[in-house]
Amino acid sequence: MKYQVITTLSLLFISLAVFAQKEAVKVENGYKVEIKTSAVCEMCKEAIESDLVFEKGVKDVNLDVDTKILTVVYNDKKTTPETIRKRVAKVGYNADDIKRDAKAYENLPFCCKDGAHGDGHH
Amino acid sequence: MFTLRYFIILFFGMLAQFAVAQTISGMVADQNHEPLIGATVLEENTQNGVITNVEGKFSLTLQNAQSNIIISYTGFEPKIIKPSGNSPLHVMLDESEEALNEVVVTGSSTFMDKLEAKHVEIISAGELTKAACCNLSESFETNASVDVSFTDAVSGAKTIRMLGLDGRYVQINRENVPHVRGLIGRYGLGYVPGTWVQSIDVGKGAGTVVNGYESMTGQLNVELKKPENSEKLYLNGYVNSFGRVEMNANHATNLNDKWSTAFLLHSNYLGTEIDGNDDGFMDLPKSRQINFMNRYKYTGERIMSQIGVQVMRDEKAGGQLGYDFGEDFKTSPEYGFMNQTTRVEVFGKTGILFPSKPYQGFGFIYSGAYTDIDAGFGRDAYFGKEKTLYGNAIYQNIIGNTFHQYKTGASILYDDFDEVYADSAFIRTEIVPGAFFEYSYLPGDKFSLIVGGRVDFHNLYGTFVTPRLHTRYQISDNTAIRLAIGRGYRVGNPVIENINTLVSNRQLVVTEDLDPEISWNMGGSITTTLQVGGKKIDLIGDYFYTTFQNQLIYDMDQNSNRVMIYNLNGNSYAHSFQIEAKYQLNEFFGFKTAYKYYDVRTTINGTLRNIPYISKDRLFLNASYATKYDKWKADATLQWFGTKRLPNTSDKPSAFQVASSTPDYFLLNAQMSRGFRWGSIYLGSENLLNYKQDNPIIDSQNPFGNDFDASIVWAPVAGRMIYAGFRYTIDRK
Numbered sequence: 001m002k003y004q005v006i007t008t009l010s011l012l013f014i015s016l017a018v019f020a021q022k023e024a025v026k027v028e029n030g031y032k033v034e035i036k037t038s039a040v041c042e043m044c045k046e047a048i049e050s051d052l053v054f055e056k057g058v059k060d061v062n063l064d065v066d067t068k069i070l071t072v073v074y075n076d077k078k079t080t081p082e083t084i085r086k087r088v089a090k091v092g093y094n095a096d097d098i099k100r101d102a103k104a105y106e107n108l109p110f111c112c113k114d115g116a117h118g119d120g121h122h
Numbered sequence: 123m124f125t126l127r128y129f130i131i132l133f134f135g136m137l138a139q140f141a142v143a144q145t146i147s148g149m150v151a152d153q154n155h156e157p158l159i160g161a162t163v164l165e166e167n168t169q170n171g172v173i174t175n176v177e178g179k180f181s182l183t184l185q186n187a188q189s190n191i192i193i194s195y196t197g198f199e200p201k202i203i204k205p206s207g208n209s210p211l212h213v214m215l216d217e218s219e220e221a222l223n224e225v226v227v228t229g230s231s232t233f234m235d236k237l238e239a240k241h242v243e244i245i246s247a248g249e250l251t252k253a254a255c256c257n258l259s260e261s262f263e264t265n266a267s268v269d270v271s272f273t274d275a276v277s278g279a280k281t282i283r284m285l286g287l288d289g290r291y292v293q294i295n296r297e298n299v300p301h302v303r304g305l306i307g308r309y310g311l312g313y314v315p316g317t318w319v320q321s322i323d324v325g326k327g328a329g330t331v332v333n334g335y336e337s338m339t340g341q342l343n344v345e346l347k348k349p350e351n352s353e354k355l356y357l358n359g360y361v362n363s364f365g366r367v368e369m370n371a372n373h374a375t376n377l378n379d380k381w382s383t384a385f386l387l388h389s390n391y392l393g394t395e396i397d398g399n400d401d402g403f404m405d406l407p408k409s410r411q412i413n414f415m416n417r418y419k420y421t422g423e424r425i426m427s428q429i430g431v432q433v434m435r436d437e438k439a440g441g442q443l444g445y446d447f448g449e450d451f452k453t454s455p456e457y458g459f460m461n462q463t464t465r466v467e468v469f470g471k472t473g474i475l476f477p478s479k480p481y482q483g484f485g486f487i488y489s490g491a492y493t494d495i496d497a498g499f500g501r502d503a504y505f506g507k508e509k510t511l512y513g514n515a516i517y518q519n520i521i522g523n524t525f526h527q528y529k530t531g532a533s534i535l536y537d538d539f540d541e542v543y544a545d546s547a548f549i550r551t552e553i554v555p556g557a558f559f560e561y562s563y564l565p566g567d568k569f570s571l572i573v574g575g576r577v578d579f580h581n582l583y584g585t586f587v588t589p590r591l592h593t594r595y596q597i598s599d600n601t602a603i604r605l606a607i608g609r610g611y612r613v614g615n616p617v618i619e620n621i622n623t624l625v626s627n628r629q630l631v632v633t634e635d636l637d638p639e640i641s642w643n644m645g646g647s648i649t650t651t652l653q654v655g656g657k658k659i660d661l662i663g664d665y666f667y668t669t670f671q672n673q674l675i676y677d678m679d680q681n682s683n684r685v686m687i688y689n690l691n692g693n694s695y696a697h698s699f700q701i702e703a704k705y706q707l708n709e710f711f712g713f714k715t716a717y718k719y720y721d722v723r724t725t726i727n728g729t730l731r732n733i734p735y736i737s738k739d740r741l742f743l744n745a746s747y748a749t750k751y752d753k754w755k756a757d758a759t760l761q762w763f764g765t766k767r768l769p770n771t772s773d774k775p776s777a778f779q780v781a782s783s784t785p786d787y788f789l790l791n792a793q794m795s796r797g798f799r800w801g802s803i804y805l806g807s808e809n810l811l812n813y814k815q816d817n818p819i820i821d822s823q824n825p826f827g828n829d830f831d832a833s834i835v836w837a838p839v840a841g842r843m844i845y846a847g848f849r850y851t852i853d854r855k
Contacts, residue, residue, distance in 0.1 A: 042190075042204060050751045054799045061750065065204075 021096045024081050027073060030059055033081040035070045038094040039063055044112045051091045055084065070095075144187040148211030149179045150195070152480065158215065160524035160564055161195035166202065167658075168651065170599050173567045176523065185599075195524075198480055239562070239570040239594040240330070241604050241647045241664065243267060245322040251804075251849075252746070252757045252793060256360065256368060256390065258302075258319065258344065259311035263791055264759055266702050266716035266742045267324055268342075271735065273622035275818040275832040275839045276440045276459045278406040279309055281622075284326065284340040285666050285698035286720030286736055290612065290619055291641065293329060293337035296344050298514075299469060299489045300334055304537060305508040306465065306493055308621050313434050313465065315388035315413055317358050317370040320345045327666050328590050328608025328643045331558045331574035332516060332529055335588040338610030338641045339668055339696075349374050349382035349419040349428075353851045357801075360847035364406060364840065365394035368847075374854070381420055388413040395443050398841050399814065401822040403832070405840035407440025407459060408447065423477065429470035436463045441500075441625075442825065451498035457825035459625055460498045467491040481520050481527065488513045499624040500826060504543045504617065511536040527562040533578075543617045543630070552613065553581040560590075568596045578611075583638045586611045605646040613638045614674040616687050623678065623685050626831035632687045640671040645698075660704040670694040673724065678734065678769035680727050683828065692725025702742075710749060716742040732767045735836055737786075739764035751797065758792040766836050771820070778820050778829045784836045787813050801850040812842040 024033040039048060045063045048070060052061045057078025063070045072084050088095035092104035092112070105113075150161040157178025164171035165182065166189050174180045182191065184205075194200035198215035205211060245265055253263040259280040262268035269283040282289040294302035294310070302310035322344050329341030347356075352374035360368040367390065374384035391410045398405055417430030439447045442456035451458035469489040476482040488511075495506040516531040533556050541548040556578030563571040571593045578586040590608035597603060620630055645666030652659045673694045677686040702716040718740040722733050732738075741762040748755045766784045793806030815837040821829040 042202075051799065053749075053751045053753050054797065 024076075030073050031076045032071060032073050033084065035072065035081070035085055035088060035095050037063065037068050037070050037088060038100060038114075039065060039068050039070070039112070040114075041065065041111050043109055044093065047108065047112065048088060048091055048093060052084065052087060055079065055087050058084065144205070145181060145183045146191070146205045146211060147179070147181040148213060149177070150174050150193055150213045150215065151178055152198070153214060153216065154478075155214075158195050158198070158524070161193060161198075161215070162567070164192045164194070166190040166192055168600075171567050173564070195480075239572045239592040239604065240606065241326045243324045243326075245324060247320055248752075250316060250319055250322075251795070251802075253316070253791070256366075257312045257316055258314040258322075261316055261319060261322060262324075264714075264744055264757065265324060266700065266714070266718070267326055267340075269740070272835050272838065273308070273833075274625050275405075275815075275835050276403065276407065276625040277309075277438065277461070277622065278409070278440065279312065279622070281308065282311065283736075285643075285668055286696045286722040287339050287668060288619075290614070291338040291610070291639075291668075292340045292342060293333065294342045294344070295333055297346065297469075297471075298333055298343060298487055299512060300336060301344070303336070304493070304510060304615060305495055305506045305539070305541075305618055306463070307615060308618055309436075309461070309463065313411075313413065313436060313463075314344060315370060315386075317356070317372065317388065318346045318386045318415065320347050320352075326647070326664060327606045327645050328592075328610060330572075331560055331576040331588055331590050332531070333514070334533065334535075334556070335576060335578055335586050335609075335611040337608075338612065338639070339643060339666070346415075346417075347372055347374065347384060347386060349384040349417055350376075350421070351854070352384055354854050355850070355852040357850040358847060360845060362843050362845035364392065364396050364843055366390060366392040366409075380422055381418060383416065383418045386415040386417075396840055397443055399817070399839070401817065401819055402442055403457075403819055403822055404440050404443060404445075407438040407461075409436070409438045410447070411436040424475055426473040426475060427470070428472075429468070432465070432467045432469070434463070434465045437461070452501055452503070457500050457830075458498060459500075460496075462496045464494045465491065481518070481524055483516075483518045485516045485518075486513065487516070497621075502544045502624065504541070504621075504624070506539070506541040506618065508540075509536075509538040525563065525565050527564065528560060529562075530557075530559045532557045539615070541615075541617055543624075548617060550582065554578050556586075570594045580613075580638070583613065586638075600652075601648065601650040603646065603648050605644075607642070607644040610641050610643065611638050616674065616676070619674075620676055620685050620687075622835075623676075623833040626833045627828055628678070628683055628685050628831065628833070630687060631684050634688050636674055636687070637672050637689050639673050641668055641673070642671070643668045657705065657707065662700075662702045662704075664698075664700050666696075666698045668696045668698075670724075675724060675726060677726050679731070680770075682769070682771045682774050682831070686727070690725060692728070693730055694724035695722075697721040710747055712746045712748075714742075714744040714746075718742070734767050734769050737764040737766050752795070752802070753797045754794070755797070756792075756794040758790065761789045763787055763789070763837075768834060768836065771831075771834075774820070774829050780820065780834055787837055789813060789838070800852075801848065803846070803848045805844075805846045807845070808843045809838050809840075810842060814838055814841050 022034045024031045039045060045065050048063050049061045052058055057075045058072060060073040085095035085098045089098045090101050090104055092100050092108045094100045150158045152158055159174060159176050159178060161174045162171055163180045163182055165184050168185055170185055172180050172182050190202050190204050192200060192202050193213050195215055201215055249264055250261055253260045259270055262270055270280050271283055273279045273281050284292050290307055293300060322342060325341040329337035356372040358370040369389050371387045376382045389412050393408055396405045413434045415430060415432040420427040437447060438461045439445055441459040445454055445456040445458040449458060451460055471485055471487040473483060473485040491510045493508040497504040512535050514533040516529055518529045520527050535554040537552040539550050556576055558576035560574035574590045576588045580586060588609050592606045594602060594604045647664035649662045670690055673690040675688055675690055680686050699719040700716060704714045706712045720736055720738055722736050723730050724733050743760045746757045764786050768780050771779045788811055790810040791808050792810055793804060795802045795804035818835050818839045820831040821827055824830060
């Protein structure tokens, strides 16, 4: 029982750490930042990636639909993680602590809305 | 402790799930939860697929557990999903709004519909942007199956060939209406602007009987931008180093929840005189064109309807330097070439849907067109008028279940020709009612068979009976074989089909009453995917044989002052062999290479000879580079043309004779583009190696003399061309 509590607690903390805003790390061709988004499907992935790829200073984008984590490689002389998060919000998705733009969210396709994937149907 | 063990089991369980090939199962149903029998379930980017059984159920082992699967079914919108977890999938398909349209998916490149019985390649919108200029004839630059060739040294026109034979044997449809034919059979590719095109289906060999008897070596279907899903605004500007300027503007919008509309506008202008080879003749004619289309779509509960109108005016002025638009070629001091074509067309289709039975449908496709050509070649004038009415009613249903499908219907063609060339008139009115039936047997993913036939009653040439057969058999997961055989007919238009030879002193001499052209085409293809070092290579090999029961022989060999025109008397055939390999090196680089071999012979004046202007051997090499979402894109196509036979000129004075065959040569086209949120900019070159035919015009000093001939053209006349342009788009919400 004691072990179970510890396991559960440590899992909880690990999860919390995962969900907290990540710092940018230096990589070979710039800086890499991971941003937690509210994306739910392949269409969301395309909407976010196809916009962010053209953002100034952005070198690479990749969104993992399962974890909802958007990984962005950028040039730190041209942009900042904050600017990138704001852009994600403008496309219509939450980006870490930045709330999505309500109007952009309204315009998203149905399958990208909250609850669209709750019924188990594709 | 229990929990820890639980986690370990879970952890390894998840690993195991990724390590082994994943088998997915499920059921495909319509919106009313009725199972769909015979729906296709395909692993994306593979030929690995199955068909749902009588309960609508399927089971598919994925080659790659991360793959998406594509579920499609006649009459429904195809769906792409990413399977996750082990629970059975329940896939619900939505009914397609277009009951009778064959499914056309627009992806990023050319691909083949893997389960289709016919050998059809689809050139998608992404592929089309690789050839930024300018009209349909340039849309095939990155496709190995369609050859684009030059016609003469004056008009600047390009024409296509398939299976080694003239483009007149290819049925070129626009949204399933026969389009580039009749009086626009030669220049008509130039009247379809590239920016209007959404996708092109390239079918090799005999096509479906649904669209008529004319497809003899192939069938192209061009889909234009649609009112319901095109960009809200699309602007394109283009300029090239010859001085050609193009402006294109498309606009599409919903008028209300049922009606939508699209406006498509194209204009081009070339006013400069280019004479790179100093022969006193323009290498390209001056040209200007205005081309406008407005189309509407109505989507109701039971009825889907489209109607549109197109108005086009194209003018060309070429020939000797100094000849200008509007100048009278009969009296001008220069040798003038002019062509003024005006065309007006109303077209549409109406479909009746059966909401509870999506596999059932009724459609009526129609078109009415008026074409007026006013042309001049030196001192000779040509006038042509054509009035065409076309209607095709199609009914589609199943027999029992969707393993057995059929299309049947009736068509009518009214085609009125009124042509005058020099001192001869050519007048005829064709009235051709016809009926067709096409049965498709689709018992599973391994085998399919399409048997079709049509009978047409031609008021001038009697009954045409057109049988066609297509079949596909999947030998293994990666390999499929397709076979096809079919008959085709067409009625020739000798003046228009020789319009490229009119820029010469040659006279057209028709020596007898001309009969319709009749051919049999048979052949097949093998498609397979090889794994090399963890990467896939797609291989396509095909062979087609075309033989003519009757053919119109346009004989340029008998006499260098004539084109003799007569019916085939003897053998005429074409063997065409092509092998193509596609290789995607990584997410950025892709390669495509093809080798083609043609053996094309016909009986000319009693002797079986190779036909002129055909390279026996050709090589094609394409390399493309693209970063994510096409932010950067580059593309290059290198083609090698083997030696070609030229028409006999041995009866000319020796100074004016041409060699009996041409040297071989290379052509290189390349383009790069940079994408933005608003669109893209591009820069490219055609004929980057600057290969030119030396002295393309025989006796250019003396164009009204006996030996002048500007029609013996086998390579580019103008040299390297550099172009640049932009595309600006505002998407629909």
